Amino acid sequence: MTDVVQPSPPILDELQSALGSVSLFQEQTLDEIPTAWVSAEDLPVVADALRFTLSEPFDFLFDLTAIDETTRQHVTVPQRQDFTLVYLLRSYSRDQDLRIKIALAKDAKTVPSISDIWPNANWYEREVWDLFGIKFAGHPCLRRIMMPTTWKGHPLCKTHPARATEMGEYSLPDDIRDLEQEALKFNPAEWGLAPKGRPDEFMWLNLGPNHPSVHGVFRIMLQLDGEEIVEAVPDIGYHHRGAEKMAERQSWHSYIPYTDRIDYLGGVMNNLPYVMAIEKMAGIEVSDRVKVIRVMMSEVFRILSHLLFYGTFAQDIGALSPIFYMFVDREKLFGIVEAITGARMHPSWFRIGGLASDLPKGWDKMFLDWLDEMPARMLDYDKMVMQNSILKKRTIGVGAYDTKTAIEWGVTGPGLRATGFDWDLRKKRPYSGYENFEFEVPLGTNGDCYDRCAVRVEEIRQSMRIIRQCVENMPEGPYKADHVLTTPPVKDQTMQDIDTLIPHFLGVSWGPVIPAGEMMMEVEATKGSNAYYLISDASTMSYRTRIRTPSFPHLQMIPVMARGQMIADLIATIGSIDFVMADVDR
C-alpha cells in the first residue's frame, strides 16, 4: 500500500464523470479492487449514481462494514481518520467490484443511511451501529442486531475489551435478570412497525429462538391473521460469538480453527478464503497439488452440507426418512474426511501456504468407492423427495422471488441461481484452479423453494464430478509452499540452515508477520458468497477481520418471502434458504 501513482481504474473515471464536482480520492489496495474515498455528505449522491445513473449499475451491495483505525500504524492514506466505513459494491453486468470508503472522526460518527438505495443495507447498517457505534441518519430502525439491546459499548471498537477477564466479574442479580427478560419482549413499535388492523384482529406468534424448524437459535416474530402471515420480523444475534473480535487476538495461524466454525457445515471450505487472502498478502504461491487437494476437500464439504440441507428440507416438509439415509452417506464421507484430515466436521486442515499434511495412502480408493455407490442413492432420493407429489405441492411456487429481488437483497449462491441467474464464482472468477475442472452450473427457473432444492441436488452431482476429476488427475508436488511465512514452516532444512531455522523459530513462537495491506478473498461457499476481508498492520495478528457470510443477507430477506404465506409455507421457505446461525451471527 503505497502512494505510487498508478493509472486509475476506468470505473472510477466513469464514476467521476457521472458525479461532476464530487471529489473521489483513489486508493491503491493490495487486492486490486478499485477503491475510492468519499466524504460522508457525498455518500447519497455517490450511492444514487452507482445504483441508478451508471449504464451498467452496481446493483448489489456485497458488504458493508467498518474499521476502527485508532490504533493502526501502517497507513499512508491522508483521508484516514478514526473510523472507516467500507462499502463493497458489485455490478453483475460489468463483473466488477468497487469499494467505497468513508472516513469518520471519533466525535462525528454519523453518515446518511443508504438502506433506501440498497435494501439489504438495512441489517448491515444495524450491525455497524451495534459493533462500532456509527450512526446512520435516516435508517428506519437503527437498533442493535448482534448484541443484546441492554449491552453497553460497541464491541468492535479497539477500546472495547476483547476478553471476559478484562470486563470484571459477571453476575446476574434478580433485578438485572428481570430487565434482561423484559428487553426480550417484542414490542412492534420498537421495530419501527405500525401494525395494520385492530389488535384483536391478529396475533403475534414468537417463532423461535427455540423452534424445531429455525435451524438454530433464530427468532421470527410473526403477525398472523389465522394461519396467514401478515408481517414477519426476523431477529438474529443469539448465536453471536464475536468471531471478528477474536480474530484481533489470535495469530494469523491460530485463527484458522475459528473459521471452520463460521459456517459449521462448510468445514475446510471456510479455511479457504482466509488462507488464500493471507497467502496473497504475503505473496505465497502454493503448488498445484495443494490447489487440487483444496478444491477436492471443499467440494467434499459442499456435498456434506448440501446433503444435510436436502434431508432437513424434506424433514421440514414432514418427510421423516430422507435425513436418515443422507446421514448414512454423510457418515461414509466423514469417514474419508477423517482418514485424510484426522477430524470430521471441523478439520481446520488448510494452512497458510499449504495443508496440514499430505494425503494418506489409499485415499483415492476410498473416494472412488464412494463415488461409485452414490449416484444410485441420489436417484433414490430423487424419487423419494424431488418427485414426491406432496412435496411438490408444498414447494413449487412457494417462497418465490425473481432475480432482481434476489440481487437487491444480496442473495448469492444457490438461492440466486435458482432464479435462473447464471453466476457461480467458480466459473466467473476461478480461484484455486477451478478453471481446470469440467462442471456445469445448475440453474433454476422460478426461484421458489423447489428450485432452490433442485439446484443444490444438482450441485451435489457436479461436486461429485469435480471430486472424480481431482482423484484421477492429482498432481505430484509438495503439500506446503517453500516460503518463510508458510505456517507451520517446512521443517526439512531447519537443522542445517540458519536462514531457515530463524524464520522457523519466529513463525512457531510468534506466528508469521504478514505484510501490511488489505485483502478481500471470496469463495463460492456452500451457502453463497463467503468472503474474508483482512487488514494487516504488519503484525502477528490481524488488525481487522471482516467475515462476509452468505446467510446474513438471506435471512434479512425472509419478510419479503413470508408476507401472505401460511405458517407451513414459511417453514418450507426457511428450510429452502439453507442457513446455519453461526454463519449469520458469527
Place this chain on the structure above:
Amino acid sequence: MPELQLILLIIAMVLILLPTAAMLVWFERRLLGFWQERYGPNRVGPFGILQSLADLIKILFKHDWIPPFADKPVFVLAPMIGALAVLMSFTVVPMSPGIVISDSNIGLLFFLAMTSMAVYSVILAGWSSNNKYAALGGMRAAAQTISYEVYMGVSLLGVVMLSGSFRLSDIVLAQQDMWFVIPQFIGFVIFIIAGIAESHRLPFDLPEAETELTAGFHTEYSGIKFALFFLGEYLGVMLISMMVTTLFLGGWLGPWLPPIVWFLLKTFLLICFFVLLRAALPRPRFDQLLEFGWKWLLPIALLNLIATAAIKLWGGA
C-alpha cells in the same frame, strides 16, 4: 354369571390393550429404524423390548406440571377424554366369535360417535393450554376433523348397505363369500385415509406438526398427561387397524388358523402399513389437506355410495 364374565373380559381387554399400545411405541420405533437404516431403541431388554416400560417409569416420576396460565380443569380433563373415547370404541370390536364386550346393533354408529368425542380432547387441550402454538394446533384439529368425519361416515355406508346391519359381527359374517375390500374398494381407501386423519398421524399430523407448531395441541403437556395423549394416539392406530380389518378385510374370517389369530394378523399388517406411511410421506399443507378432503374424497365417497345403492337395488331384487 354373564355379568362376571363381562367384567372379566373388560378387565382383560384393558390389561391387554394398554401394554400393547405401549409396545406399539417400541415396535414402531424399531420398524422406523429398520426402514431408515438405523437401529432404533435396542438397549432395554432383548431387542429393546422393554423400552416402553423404562419410558413409562420415567414419565411417572416426572413433575406433573400444570402451567399457571392454563385453564386447569379443562387442561386436566382433555387427555383423559382422548384416551377414554378410544378405549370405549374397543367395546364394539368383535375380535372373534364371542370375544366382544358389547355386540351392539349400533356398533358402527357407536364407533363413529366415539371417534368424534376423541376430537374434543385435542381441541380442549389446545384451548385450555392458553398457548399460541397449542391454539393453532387445536384449530387445525377442529377443521381437520369436521372435514374428515363427514366422509369417514359416508365411506362406511356402502359396507352397511351390503351387509344390511350396523352390528359389527353381522358385517364380518356378511363377508364370508367375499371381503368388502373388493366391492367397496373405494370405501376402503377413503376409510383408511380418514382413519389416519382421525388418529393424527403423518401425513395428517397437522394438529401437532412438529416442524411447524413445535408440538401443536400438546405443547404444554408433560409427564403422565402427555403419556395419555401418546397412549391415545397408539390406541387409535390399533383401533383404526381393527376397524379396517372388521369392516373390509373379513374380520376374524380365514382358513386353518383360529379366528383370533386371523384377526390379529390382519390388524398387525395394517399397523405396519400405518408405520410405513409415516416413514414414506411428507406432510401436506393445512389448506391442501382440507381441499383434498372436500373437493376429492367427499364427492368420490358420495359417488361410491350412490353406485353401491344402485347395484344393491338392481342386483339384490
